[in-house]
Amino acid sequence: MKSIGIIVPCYNEAAVLPLFYKETTAVMDALADRYQTEFIFVDDGSRDETLKRITELSMTDARVKYISFSRNFGKEAAMLAGMEYAVKHDYICIIDADLQHSPSIIPQMLDYVENQGFDVAASRRADREGEAKFKSFLSGSFYKVINKISETKISDSAQDFRVMKRDVVKAILSMPEHNRFSKGIFSWVGFNVKWISHENRERAAGETKWSLKGLLKYAIDGILGFTFAPLKLTFFSAGLLCLFSVVGLLYALIKNIAVEGYAPNLPLTLAAVFFTGAVILCSIGILGEYLARTYTEVVNRPKYIIAKTNTNVNHFTLEGE
Numbered sequence: 001m002k003s004i005g006i007i008v009p010c011y012n013e014a015a016v017l018p019l020f021y022k023e024t025t026a027v028m029d030a031l032a033d034r035y036q037t038e039f040i041f042v043d044d045g046s047r048d049e050t051l052k053r054i055t056e057l058s059m060t061d062a063r064v065k066y067i068s069f070s071r072n073f074g075k076e077a078a079m080l081a082g083m084e085y086a087v088k089h090d091y092i093c094i095i096d097a098d099l100q101h102s103p104s105i106i107p108q109m110l111d112y113v114e115n116q117g118f119d120v121a122a123s124r125r126a127d128r129e130g131e132a133k134f135k136s137f138l139s140g141s142f143y144k145v146i147n148k149i150s151e152t153k154i155s156d157s158a159q160d161f162r163v164m165k166r167d168v169v170k171a172i173l174s175m176p177e178h179n180r181f182s183k184g185i186f187s188w189v190g191f192n193v194k195w196i197s198h199e200n201r202e203r204a205a206g207e208t209k210w211s212l213k214g215l216l217k218y219a220i221d222g223i224l225g226f227t228f229a230p231l232k233l234t235f236f237s238a239g240l241l242c243l244f245s246v247v248g249l250l251y252a253l254i255k256n257i258a259v260e261g262y263a264p265n266l267p268l269t270l271a272a273v274f275f276t277g278a279v280i281l282c283s284i285g286i287l288g289e290y291l292a293r294t295y296t297e298v299v300n301r302p303k304y305i306i307a308k309t310n311t312n313v314n315h316f317t318l319e320g321e
């Protein structure tokens with residue numbers, strides 16, 4: 001009998017959790033003769049009754065484990081905590097709590113990794129229907145850019161919904177970075193991946209946690225975490241500027257010789273100064289972004305803090321508990 005750990009990152013998902021549990025346990029119960037299932041709900045500092053819902057479930061179902069963070073650390077940290085605990089299983093599944101990822105395809109995913117020689121079975125969005133046009137456009141452009149400039153190829157439609165063999169999770173856990181851009185990490189470790197097309201379902205209840213600001217941060221983390229290309233931009237603009245100034249200088253020199261009493265005028269000079277300043281500031285900004293990331297890696301803070309759990313993982317306890 002093989003075992004599977006199902007990791008569910010949850011942030012304010014109280015409304016949808018009972019639905020999720022019902023649908024997912026139905027799928028896993030049908031496989032009970034072949035797989036031993038454990039659920040790992042990672043409560044990412046929810047402010048609603050998410051933790052209460054999960055503890056209720058854990059009281060009636062011994063397969064339900066929870067890891068509850070002391071605050072919101074983000075989905076990446078939640079997936080990481082889940083994987084660190086679940087790496088003891090033969091197979092590890094990551095799935096969203098909102099039922100946008102259909103639990104019904106887990107058996108198919110398991111079949112690919114167990115019987116068909118794949119190490120990972122991951123879902124890929126068949127379409128972007130049901131998503132705001134603007135969001136689709138922005139993410140589409142982001143993936144175009146990152147795939148142009150980064151060696152780690154990241155699929156536009158790849159989702160975090162996947163079943164992985166233990167070794168793949170071990171490889172993922174061997175990556176120590178704090179700025180965890182999972183799509184990049186999943187792709188970077190490689191292995192034999194089977195992509196499964198998956199219709200984009202509407203969220204069953206509750207609302208999306210992604211804001212424009214959050215997505216922008218995600219995009220910047222992805223680009224800076226997986227490529228140094230923006231640094232090259234600095235050299236490129238420096239070169240371009242040099243060329244401009246040589247042309248400008250030659251122009252001024254020649255005109256100065258040809259036209260009596262000519263002096264380069266003030267607006268031209270100012271424009272040049274501003275432009276140079278802008279490029280320098282931009283370059284410093286890019287350097288700063290990398291430096292800030294180096295800083296977070298160097299101080300090596302924990303990637304999350306567990307306040308409560310019914311697992312045996314180390315966690316902070318309040319005095320007297």
Ligand code: UDP
Pocket residue numbers: 008009010011012013044072073074075078095096097098100207208209210
């Ligand atoms: N999530 C999380 N921490 C966060 C944001 C989201 O654990 O800070 C979880 C959330 O509960 C859900 C999954 O990540 O299970 C995907 O989030 P969401 O459905 O809001 O994103 P979307 O599907 O709209 O991209």
Ligand code: MG
Pocket residue numbers: 096098100203208
């Ligand atoms: Mg969702």
